[in-house]
Amino acid sequence: MTGRRIAGGSVPYLLVLPVVLVLAAILGYPIYYLVKLSLQKYGLLELVQHHGEYIGLDNFRTVLHDPVFWHVLLRTVVFTAVNVGLTMVLGTLGALLLVRVSTWVRLLLTTGLVLVWAMPPVVAVQVWSWMTNSENGVLNYILTDVLHVGNYFQHNWYETTFSQYSMVTSLVVWGAIPFVTITVYAALSQVPHELVEAAQIDGARAWRIFKDVTLTVLMPVPMLLTSLSIIWDFGVFTQPYLLIGPGQQTTSNYLMSTYLYFEGFGKSDFGIGAAISILMLAIVAALSVVYVRRMLRVGEEA
Amino acid sequence: MRYRVLAVVAAAITLSAVVATTAPSSKAAGHTLTVWLQVDAQNGWPELVAAANNAFENSHNGWKVNIQYQQWNDHLQKFDATIAGNDTPDVIEMGNTDMTAYMAAGEFANLGPYKSSFDNSAKWLGGLKASSTFDGKLYGVPYYAGSRVITYRTDLFKKAGFAKPPKSMAQFQRELVKVGKMQSHVKGFAPMYVGGEDWFTALGWVFDYGGSIAHKSHGKWVGTLASKKSLAGLRRFKAFFRATQPRSSARLDGTNPFPYTVFSQGRTAANYGPAWYTCCTGKKYAKVVGQFVMPSHTKGKPIPGFLGGSDLAVPIQSNSQAQARAWIADFTSTANEKALQKKGNIPNATSLLGNSVNERAAARSWFVPQAKHWINVQTGNILKTFLAQFLTGNLSVKKAAQVADANIAQTLNEP
Secondary structure, eight states: OHHHHHHTTTHHHHHHHHHHHHHIIIIIHHHHHHHHHHTEEOSHHHHHHTOOEEOTTHHHHHHHTOHHHHHHHHHHHHHHHHHHHHHHHHHHHHHHHHHHSOHHHHHHHHHHHHHHHHSOHHHHHHHHHHHTOTTTOHHHHIIIIISOOSOOTTOOTTSSHHHHHHHHHHHHHHHHHHHHHHHHHHHHTTSOHHHHHHHHHTTOOHHHHIIIIIHHHHTHHHHHHHHHHHHHHHTOOHHHHHHHOGGGOOTTTOOHHHHHIIIIIITTOHHHHHHHHHHHHHHHHHHHHHHHHHHHHHHHHO | OHHHHHHHHHHHHHHHHHHHHHHHHHHHOOEEEEEEEEHHHHHHOHHHHHHHHHHHHHHSTTEEEEEEEEOTTTHHHHHHHHHHTTOOOSEEEEETTTHHHHHHTTOBOOOGGGGGGSTTGGGBOHHHHHHTEETTEEOOEEEEEEOEEEEEEHHHHHHTTOOSOOSSHHHHHHHHHHHHHHTTTSTTOBSSBOOTTOHHHHHHHHHHTTOOSEEEETTEEEEOTTSHHHHHHHHHHHHHHHHHOSSGGGGSOTTSSOHHHHHHTTOBSEEEEEGGGGGGSOGGGGGGEEEEOOBOSSTTOBOOEEOEEEEEEOBTTOSOHHHHHHHHHHHTOHHHHHHHHHTTOBOSBGGGOOOOHHHHHTTSEEOOOOOTTHHHHHHTTHHHHHHHHHHTTSSOHHHHHHHHHHHHHHHHTOO
């Protein structure tokens, strides 16, 4: 007993020390370096000499005065809202479906979901790109020659920004649904059956039961999933960059991530790139802080 | 006790694994020369790369060449990352439009003192030599150049009654339309497969009508795509593009599928591109593939073609610069350059020039403005956006050109 009292003061700190050190090394240092870079003029010349010149907040000023930045921000916010919304709705519907179906179908569905989740984005992009190819794609073939819904022969799905992002959205949502479905399904099994039964006896209809009983109990889970999805979709890079194509990225279809890539890496202007990264970080933090706070409050109440 | 035995076994396994993984690498005990080449070499002339590697490895005992093939789209971003990590390749292939920014930043080793060690260096092509020279110093070795030619199906043109190559752009367009009608039973057939956003193609029309992209006046760059002559060329290009594409909107990006793939599938009668396209037009059509020089709107002249090309440079971070130079000398040997020429490229020296279709097409050529920030116009896809805007009809040719001029001036005049 005495040993415990003596150690009491420092042991918790000692125990947490390795984690703090690891975090400082893998997260703290890059962020320190990013901030440092964002305050420097750091182009190709500086890269070769490994030495930048401090210019205060000039990089931030340049970015915030770039009209493209504001267009891209708006586009990215809309893109994120649509993608997160679709992912959450379709994912939750999937989970509700899983509850109702027989064990065999559930097994089949879950396997399918895990396979989708396991597919690397780059591979998925290749498959999508192949399916939607204007000359040889299976999508145009099915629409035109099998379903006869119209003439989609050699239809270019990447012609307008809207069409491009419809394709990207379908890919991103498709890839994100499994995580939401499986997590919500797991949470659904935690909803006490007595509550649902009681509501049924009281005469509540399916939608009412879902809204007032299931969703209320579940709430912390969709909250968490939404805030995670916001963080992912706001910064999504692989799908838009590769599906639309590196050679098709322009100021009229950038998302935040591709804008950052072209301003920072494409133009070899790493100071500007770092400034955009920090702005992006701040925006994502601002967007998700609302959710995180509500989530914490819900957690406390429960 | 059981645990101790387990621990010993685990340690033994780990140890043997370490020994096993280190043994083969210690046997190699040599040095590696890392070379970045573009995929063009991998697709078009891998045997020439192998020949240079053999020659180099035979004369450098214990050295191995590690060729890493790159894509044009992102090789510079990857290169920047290696510069940041001091882990650059020893030799890098640079597009002639990419060189200026990196030479200005001091990224490449000065090759001037070793110039005579490269074959034909006294007679290098002027255009390529200029792209490798900055402030009077030599930072690159010309590798090869290429102009653009028409690759076409001789059988289809003959069937339509055209035995000889056309003399003018208007005549060519009429022939293409006729071939297109003749082949209308082939679904999606394009008499000529052109990517509308392929600015290397489209700007040929601009230069053919005496126009230009940008010029420097009073120390400032000014975009000139909205000039009268440039506009005449752009309008002519739009008409040509519209007349030769079955559904032009689908054809903005001409790289997916690639032009020669469409050719090999029998769905086009002509491509406009590098002469080495014949590599991949398909076995089925091997006997009916011909090439001619794309005619100008002025009868009897070729259209000005983009003089593309590559240089080989040695990054200053390389620890094996002498070996890097030796490999470049092997790779650009007279024998290799002659073989490159046979593949449909323009060799790197005037002394080797012949009378191929490619070399005749190069008689009239154009090049991008020699501005420090030109590369940002390319990576920002400014010209592709511009072409898409007026080819789809979203903007008039004039309006699109004015927007492009403003974007180009802003990019090139950045400090």
